[in-house]
Amino acid sequence: MSAQAVGVAAWQALSNLGDNAAAMRAALQSDANHFSLNHTWLTAGRPTWLGQIQAALPEIPHELSDVASRNVAVALALVEAMRADLQQTIAGIPAQRLGIVIGTSTSGLSANEAALFAHTRGEDSSAELVYSRQQMNATSVALQRYLGWRGPCFTVSTACSSAAKAILAGQRLLQADVCDVVLVGGIDTLCSLTFNGFDCLESLxxxxxRPFAADRDGINIGEAGALLLLHRQQENVNLCGGGESADAWHISAPHPQGTGAAQAMQRALSNSGLQAADIDYVNLHGTATPQNDAMEALAVRQVFGTHRPWLSSTKHHTGHCLGAAGAIEAAIACAILEDAATWLPWQQGFAATDSAFADLRFVRPDSEFTGRIKRIMSNSFAFAGSNASLIFESKHA
Structure with missing residues (x-):
C-alpha cells in the first residue's frame, strides 16, 4: 500500500442494479437491460430510458423534514445497510474527528419540483416548497444530524465528477490529520431538470x-448512491489516491484531444506512486456520446502508451448517474477487488464497437485474465473540464 493510501473500511451501493455486491456482479457480467422506459420525465412526453432504484427506501425521520428528499432517503438506506461496520470502525473516536463529504449535482431539487411547476402554471398546489431541501449541502447535513457526527461536513458539486472529487476530499482530510474516519461518496436521484436539460443539449x-459503439448517440440517465467509509488502516481494498484537472475547455463539451482527462489520469498515477503498467483495469467514464468516448480513447492512449489495461464502461447498465457516477463506479471497483474470484464488467456486447477503438482492450464475455485484478482506475469527467480519476488497489497488490 502506498504511503498516502487509505483503507476502505466498508462500502455500500444502491442503484438500478440492486443493493448488494452479488446482484451488481451478476448484472455487470451480462448484456441484460436494467433500464426502464419512462413517458413522464421529458416535458415533450417522449419516452426515455432510465436507470431507476427499485428498492424500497426508508421513511425520513420528522426531525430531518427540512432537508427531506429522495436523495436523503437513499443516503439513510445506505447508512443503515452499513451500520454494523460503521459502528465498529468509529468506536472510541470523538465525534469531532468524524467527517462527511458527499458529491451531488441536483441535491433534493426533485422534492420541490411539483410545487415549482404548479407555481409557474399559476395553479394551486398542496405540494410544499421548502428551499432547504434543495440546498447543495442538504444530504451531507442530513447525514451528519442523523449520525450525530461533529467533524467537517461539506458537499462537492462539480457535475459528473462530484462524487469522485468528494472521495478525494475525504482522503485529504485523513492525510491532513483533520479526521480519523470520513464517510464519502455521492448521491443523485432522478430529477426533471437534468432530464430536460440533457434533452435540450440533444445528449439523450x-x-x-452504447458506450464506444459505432452507432453511439447519447446517454441514459440513472440514479444511484454509494458511500465509502475511509480511515488510515489498511483494508482488503484501499484508495491509493487520485488526480484532478480543470481544463475549462467548454461549458459542456470535453476537450477534443482529451487533455484534461489525460492530466487527471496521469496525476492519479503520480500521486499514488504508480506507473501506467501497474493498472489492470480502467472503469471508463464512457457516457456513449460521440465526443466523450472519442476524447477518452485519446486520453487512454496518451497515458498508457503500449500498456493495454482492460477497459469497459458500466453506464450501459447503470445509466449516467451524474453527481453519483464516481461513487457507484468506485463501489464497482471495491466489489471487484474484494472478491476472491477474478472478474470484470463486460463492455456492452449488443452493439458493434467503433473501429476507431480497435486497438483498445475491452472486456468481453470470453476475456481471460491472468491472476487477480490488483489495481483499478476509475474515471469521472464533467462539464467545463472538471475531471477526476481514482485508483483503488487490493490488499494483494
Missing part, C-alpha cells in the same frame, strides 16, 4: 446507450 439516446 432514444435507445439503450
Amino acid at each position: 439516446s432514444s435507445e439503450r446507450c
Whole structure:
C-alpha cells in the first residue's frame, strides 16, 4: 500500500442494479437491460430510458423534514445497510474527528419540483416548497444530524465528477490529520431538470446507450448512491489516491484531444506512486456520446502508451448517474477487488464497437485474465473540464 493510501473500511451501493455486491456482479457480467422506459420525465412526453432504484427506501425521520428528499432517503438506506461496520470502525473516536463529504449535482431539487411547476402554471398546489431541501449541502447535513457526527461536513458539486472529487476530499482530510474516519461518496436521484436539460443539449439516446459503439448517440440517465467509509488502516481494498484537472475547455463539451482527462489520469498515477503498467483495469467514464468516448480513447492512449489495461464502461447498465457516477463506479471497483474470484464488467456486447477503438482492450464475455485484478482506475469527467480519476488497489497488490 502506498504511503498516502487509505483503507476502505466498508462500502455500500444502491442503484438500478440492486443493493448488494452479488446482484451488481451478476448484472455487470451480462448484456441484460436494467433500464426502464419512462413517458413522464421529458416535458415533450417522449419516452426515455432510465436507470431507476427499485428498492424500497426508508421513511425520513420528522426531525430531518427540512432537508427531506429522495436523495436523503437513499443516503439513510445506505447508512443503515452499513451500520454494523460503521459502528465498529468509529468506536472510541470523538465525534469531532468524524467527517462527511458527499458529491451531488441536483441535491433534493426533485422534492420541490411539483410545487415549482404548479407555481409557474399559476395553479394551486398542496405540494410544499421548502428551499432547504434543495440546498447543495442538504444530504451531507442530513447525514451528519442523523449520525450525530461533529467533524467537517461539506458537499462537492462539480457535475459528473462530484462524487469522485468528494472521495478525494475525504482522503485529504485523513492525510491532513483533520479526521480519523470520513464517510464519502455521492448521491443523485432522478430529477426533471437534468432530464430536460440533457434533452435540450440533444445528449439523450432514444435507445439503450452504447458506450464506444459505432452507432453511439447519447446517454441514459440513472440514479444511484454509494458511500465509502475511509480511515488510515489498511483494508482488503484501499484508495491509493487520485488526480484532478480543470481544463475549462467548454461549458459542456470535453476537450477534443482529451487533455484534461489525460492530466487527471496521469496525476492519479503520480500521486499514488504508480506507473501506467501497474493498472489492470480502467472503469471508463464512457457516457456513449460521440465526443466523450472519442476524447477518452485519446486520453487512454496518451497515458498508457503500449500498456493495454482492460477497459469497459458500466453506464450501459447503470445509466449516467451524474453527481453519483464516481461513487457507484468506485463501489464497482471495491466489489471487484474484494472478491476472491477474478472478474470484470463486460463492455456492452449488443452493439458493434467503433473501429476507431480497435486497438483498445475491452472486456468481453470470453476475456481471460491472468491472476487477480490488483489495481483499478476509475474515471469521472464533467462539464467545463472538471475531471477526476481514482485508483483503488487490493490488499494483494
